[in-house]
Amino acid sequence: MGVLEGRYGPNVVITSIDKVFNWSRSRSMWPLSFGLACCAIEMMATAASRFDLDRFGIFMRPTPRQSDCMIVAGTVTAKMAERLKRLYEQMAEPRYVIAMGSCANSGGPYWEYGYHVVKGVDLVIPVDVYVPGCPPRPEALIDAFLKLREKIERESIARKTT
Amino acid sequence: MSFGPIFIFLLAGACFVALALGASRLLAPHRPNAEKNSTYECGELPVGSPWIRFNTRFYVIALIFLVFDVEVLFLFPWAVVLKEMGLFAWLDMAVFIVILVVGLAYVWGKGDLDWVRPKDSSAGSAAGSR
């Protein structure tokens, strides 16, 4: 456990550190480009020149060690679920997960007859933001990042009071 | 030649490092667990161990890189003060560079710069060796 962490309630000194931390974390979100299926192509199109994620400080990183959030873009199958869990564990805290596309949200079009498909990535790892669509449009993915920003801004390094 | 500014410079450097490491040690979440510390190999469990004996050719290439990297290191300060020092510094560095170019020619000729490439063999594999 960190020295200061989890000891004091939220007060003037810590909240100011919170603001700096949350601002820096949310404005430079480096996602782990975890392209599985069709949503990966839309993720690439979002990162490419027209929708350009770089203007939000979002820069795709291939390794979990250097990434803050994981975009699960595509169908999570049983064979892939263990690897996905291991990759999530190997990411440094604080880490977030965006479930992109209805396959990652709930199994998508394969929910009924897909014997090999995990019906939703939240059965494997905790998810922060769900993005509906099959595949979701790039604007929807950018909106997901904005929702994630709002979520991060409410965080604090102080002990959870509630 | 007062050494005050240099001392301040060193002090600033030291406390910048201390601040950076200290802050993250104090405030960053630190929750190691077995899974997180396992080696990252594209999501898979590594097979066998990476501590193996590599071919000596890579050691030679690393040495060659080191030599020319240090050469460039000497070039930077020299390039800055060349105008004041005039011809003498230019000649001096020219000798240094010539010696290294001779070394480069020798190494190139001996073929140590070639990456480990097998000969151009039968169908379905192997690029032409240069």
Added chain:
Amino acid sequence: MTVSEIFAKLSAALPGRGLTLEEGAVEAVIRVPREALIETARRLRDESELNFDALMCLSGVDRAAELEAVYHLCSMKYRHRVTLRCVVSKDDPVIPSVCSIWPAADWHEREAWDLIGIRFAGHPDFRRILCPDDWEGHPLRKDYAVPTSYHGIPLTAQLPPENTP
């Protein structure tokens, strides 16, 4: 050459090996018993007039009582096509592998084993190809019971409780 000419040529070359021709709605299919499969396949590829050098597709089908491997072959030179069908019973689903004749069959056979459960004798690297190695059952069988979880990860659909708005 049409399928009937090919069939005539084959049955002439392999008398008494039980090759039959089935007229389908769209295309005719040559039914080959598994004992004659390798012989027929090698002849189809090596005969100069036939020259079937490309295996387009090898699919396994689960007929109610039997398993069936359907080979779609095509010749790059003559551009004619033929379909072979090899039927085996479910309790002895072994078919000789044609990997040595058409290497393309390598992955198709592994997939037919993985999804349908036809065992190919003589295959160089016989493992499951799509499902994980320790997956039980052959999913494309008509009577396949879908597993509820795999290595602790639930596979059933998490439907919301009945009365959610």
Added chain:
Amino acid sequence: MTEPRELNIPLGPLPSDVEDVHGERMILQMGPQHPATHGVLRIELETDGEMAVRAVPHIGYLHRCFEKVAENMQWPQIVPYTDRLDYLGSMNNALGYVLACEKLFGIEVSERVRAIRVLAAELNRVASHLVAVGTYGLDIGAWTPFLFLFQQREHILDLFDELSGSRLLYNYIWIGGLSHDLPDGWLKKVRDFLVYMQPKIPELNTLLTYNKIFLERTGKVAVLPAETAIQWGVTGPNLRGSGVKWDLRKIEPYSGYETYDFEIPTGTGEAGRVGDCFDRYVVRVREMEQSLRIVEQAVQRLERMPADDVRAAIPKTFSKVPVGEIYFRTEATKGELGFYAVSDGKSKPYRLKCRTPSFCSLSVLSKMSPGLLIADVVALVGSLDIVLGEVDR
């Protein structure tokens, strides 16, 4: 620290022609999550220093049970699932499946529907090749072509967005017709796009095709001889890269392709040897130009044709369909896409097997990898242009 599995895999033989480079062997997992594997493919590389001695591809990480789903869905309901096979060439997948069903059920569509289908399929081929070429530049280390080509691709996606309502997976081609007619003014936009796209491919050539580093990295690398390609069932640009002039749009024309005028580019060994990575790449670039020519002819034809109901030939119900089985193959963006449909008269197919080009192209990887450097294995996988949705189905 979780204990790594011990080395139970038998070590492959060292290619005999390599001079004495005896270092120990290492098993490297070019695993499911890897920027260069174009999706979730795991290649178990056994390396000796920098050279790959043996490469075993492991697939199945995106196995989405397409064939089981197809057995439980009605015939027209399967079209959205075929879109998700090769999600870069959805129009061509749907076209392949729909033509197989129409031939099995004996349905004839009007001339105009065939022309619209060809136009949509060829536009989709250009979009798919733009992604293939763009990500291949990324694999070799060139960032600019990826951004440059994705920008051109956005124009095509806008056209499809207006035509069928979605950018990537369209569900536009139905059994017996189309889901929507052409929106008015759409052909004009296609013409504008053709004019806009004209200078872009030469620009790409100066950017990447004749780039010294690119030529050095892909010339004479991973040569696929024509004989091996045919035996292993490799088709499409990978086969044409090895110099075999084989394109199903010319060999077994469907949907009116025989009435269009276009050539089949094949590999000629410009950067070293016929069938190397560069040839497979340059065939795709030339194919884009040919596809744009087909689109131009299709647009001219459609402008002269009177409008008709594109849903005329769509059957009202699929409860009574002819019994029989059929194998129909078309030239999808990655190669020969074949559908083997078995119908027992009911509204759902008894069995639907789909032979996808990437599945066969990938099977050749283990044969071509021994002796390549690790960076060349990456170049090889990129040049085969595989899509894992299609490999794993």
